Amino acid sequence: MSIYQLIRSGVIFLSIVTSLFSTHHVKSQSSTGKEFWFGFMSNYSDRDRSVYTAVSISADTNTKVVIEVPSENWKQEVFLTRDSSVVVTIPKQHTLFHKSNQIGKKAVHISASRNVSIVAMNYMSQSADAALIYPVNSLGTDHILFGLQNAGRQNEALIVSAKDSTIVTIDKRYTSVKEKVDTIVLMKGESFLFMRPWDISGVVITGNKPVSVFSGVDCADIPYFPNRRICCCDHLYEQVPPTSSWGKTFITVPYKTRKADLFRFIAGRDTCKISMNGKHAFTIAPGKSKDTLLSFSTKITSSNRLLVAQMSNGQQFDNVNSDPFYILVSPIEQSINYVTFDAFKARVIRRYYVNVVLKKSDLKTFFLDGDSTHRQHFVPLDGDSSFVTAQLDIARGRHNMKCGGDGFNAYVYGYGQYESFGYNAGTKLEILVDPQTASSDVWIFIVLGALILGGGGYYFYSKYKNSELS
Secondary structure: HHHHHHHHHHHHHHHHHHHHHOEEEOOOOOOOEEEEEEEOOOOOOOOOOOOOEEEEEEOOOEEEEEEEEHHHEEEEEEEOOOOOOEEEEEEEHHHHOOOOOEEEEEOEEEEEEEEEEEEEEEEEEOOEEEEEEHHHHHHHHHHHHEOOOOOOOOEEEEEEEEOOOOEEEEEEOOOOOOOOOEEEEEEEOOOOEEEOOOOOOOOOEEEEEEEEEEEEEEEOOOEEEOOOOOOOOEEEEOOOOOHHHHHEEEEEEEOOOOEEEEEEEOOOOEEEEEEEOOEEEEEEEOOOOOEEEEEEOOOEEEEEEEEEEEEOOOOOHOOOOOOOOEEEEEOOOEEEEEEEEEEOOOOOOEEEEEEEEEEEHHHHHHHEEOHHHHHOEEEEEOOOEEEEEEEEEEEEEEEEEEEOOHHHHEEEEEEEOOOOEEEEEEOOOOOOOOOHHHHHHHHHHHHHHHHHHHHHHHHHHHHHHHHHHO
């Protein structure tokens, strides 16, 4: 080893140690990417009620995009210019299947020459929802599902493989249902639909290779009461983030026009002590869930990793035009600085909104469609005045949002008479490392670095002494 190599090794070692001390993010991942594998779950029924499946593709630079369902020999190419979006309808016969516990081949593949953002829509008249789709390089191998208790309806999860020979395990360890562990093998582009008439919250999906995982309900009443129905049910559809990207701090904003929203909190593999606006609210056991109604913006903190789902209640809950959907709330650690998105066209939906969360110190850098006047609609968060939130009206169609500093979290949704949809506009999916884990990693690197540098120092010392003696 030369003196140059020794110095270079020392610099690299110190850089690694510095990065571990200064951040808990260990890999840069987000919802934008160049390759995607995903699918659509079963909607309300098999009846033809203006059913269609579609994708909204957004880009911040000139991009060629190929959308295909390989097993169906269906393909379409589009070209997006800078800060543009396009909606592509995929014939439903190529994307939808309704057979549980069978391997399917109707997964959708999207590839792009530059990074794009994808949102998928599963639409049926008065039963629709949309989901932000994660790229292949942001997928994970460990997931815990969202579900709901809904008599007569089907909880469902869809698993899509991005690699050949992917071994997937479906484990009900956190549920009260005594079923055996299911293990399946999927080839690239294959999928598996898992449907059950009980709440699948807490079901663990693991793979020996990264997979796309979706969960929801074919058509859910929200909130659900065994003896009283809140009309009407609607499709719930979201991609579940890997547990490695779950966080501990969230800021929620009520859906505009609504009296209150139902939230479901799902704990990871550790007990979660939950506080709301600084006050202890409840404790959730590993893999278990807790529901609550919230009518105000709230800062939620957890002692351990948490999944937060914000649901839209049925129209009869408060008698305003609406219907159920759900969005997974991003941890504030996973905020973004820029996004282009599309407020989907739907026959019944007339009003569109976007909820936004950001740091008060970053408000001066916030723009929606290049317009700074939206800043006047932000209000301080009661639980933490260093954050501001807003419920903004938007028009149907394409939009872009940007903000400097720590960035923002944003959630898009639309309402009509007994109709709705909602999705996360964009998020980071970085692997978050707990401080104690990062600290242990630092000490490992310190020891290894000391051995490397010490060994190198001894080598040069020995060489120097030997040359002196000679």
